[in-house]
């Protein structure tokens with residue numbers, strides 16, 4: 290087979306050498322490789338058995354497993370590697386083949402990012418890491434080695450019987466790979482910091498196909514850049530994460546009448562600014578409405594990382610009478626299952642950061658009500674909106690710096706703040722414009738108010754950012770300069786900038 294591929298490449302070179310210009314080169318390649326040049330080259334390489342094409346069951350299953358329906362594109366082929374070596378070979382083949390014609394590719398792990406083209410590609414090759422999904426535990430180092438293609442539910446099920454736990458995603462279905470290089474907020478964040486800062490070592494395939502480790506002692510600049518810098522520097526093929534003792538948590542979701550929103554916002558501000566906040570207490574306060582449950586409500590997701598019923602940390606919230614309550618003491622895997630979701634709908638995430646200021650929170654509620662009325666009047670099919678508030682804590686910085694730092698630029702902030710997320714999902718393609726524009730109007734309106742009232746903050750959480758937002762720039766100029774330097778050092782020809790166009794690119798900042 291490799292002789293055949295050599296013969297084919299030689300034929301291409303002969304034809305290409307006779308070509309007069311770029312158009313003729315392209316025609317020559319199209320003539321010799323009618324079924325797509327880049328995919329054909331992959332089928333003639335050592336990763337051929339991992340390549341799947343439209344119509345084949347593994348291709349269809351991969352496409353069907355995207356979280357957001359509008360993010361399901363149709364790549365020419367999908368490569369599904371089993372090992373880091375397979376990923377390295379795929380990168381070497383695609384970059385070598387690109388000498389004749391660019392072989393653009395996408396990288397996906399869980400496929401949860403709801404931005405079309407961030408984890409998939411229309412005219413190119415998708416590298417789908419879902420088969421690299423194992424979790425192993427080393428009792429000596431107390432590190433868990435986790436494949437990028439895993440989902441957090443599977444990770445918890447592997448670690449709980451061993452009495453260990455990691456700072457993973459809150460929903461069982463969320464992917465490991467993208468989550469950890471975008472920051473990562475777990476229920477354990479107030480205790481142990483952001484999830485990226487709990488990674489002790491990244492195994493990475495660099496642009497030249499080398500497989501390297503990045504940790505505090507080896508490739509330390511790459512180690513720092515990968516914590517928040519997403520896919521700009523390489524493909525992560527293994528995460529070695531710090532573990533801690535697994536204990537049951539008290540948690541669940543409590544639903545309240547919409548009329549109690551001001552009480553909740555005041556409690557949220559008090560909770561977020563409390564200098565003696567209990568580090569076991571995680572919290573999300575959100576407003577929400579769905580066609581499946583058509584009542585406008587306020588919800589609080591309480592998650593306390595010790596087996597303590599109704600802990601004091603939330604006592605202000607307990608003063609409000611609830612409509613329903615799912616809280617109980619349960620293992621992390623059960624809480625994650627409650628938070629887990631697969632969708633067959635279309636999704637938009639947007640994010641903002643602002644000070645824990647009651648008036649700004651009230652403005653979010655005013656604009657939420659306007660959005661809800663517009664959507665109720667105009668949308669068809671089924672849909673859901675949630676607008677979430679989380680405390681972003683200065684403790685994250687302390688936890689990060691001690692472990693080699695990240696690139697999020699958190700050192701700029703000496704006070705906890707509100708990390709806001711709007712999360713809209715809808716069933717009908719014809720409503721794309723309505724929901725996308727409503728989400729944009731909502732966050733633009735909040736941002737305008739926050740700027741005018743001096744409560745706006747620059748930081749944007751990358752894992753909740755929308756396509757037009759610029760979370761890498763929002764890390765601050767010094768972090769941008771650092772990421773550019775690291776990208777140039779480990780990828781001098783810009784493979785992960787030019788051939789991997791999806792996601793947030795440092796070269797675009």
Ligand SMILES: Cc1cc2nc3c(=O)[nH]c(=O)nc-3n(C[C@H](O)[C@H](O)[C@H](O)COP(=O)(O)OP(=O)(O)OC[C@H]3O[C@@H](n4cnc5c(N)ncnc54)[C@H](O)[C@@H]3O)c2cc1C
Nearest residue numbers: 398399400401402437459464466467468473474520525792
């Ligand atoms: C239902 C839901 C719940 C969520 N809950 C949380 C939560 O609790 N906390 C939180 O912080 N976030 C949460 N998120 C956001 C989540 O962190 C991001 O969507 C994240 O990107 C998901 O990871 P993934 O593996 O699915 O990424 P993908 O969508 O597969 O990829 C995201 C980006 O990362 C790149 N990438 C992926 N894997 C690799 C790799 N191995 N090497 C290099 N680049 C890679 C991709 O190219 C892409 O640009 C949630 C999202 C959803 C939809």
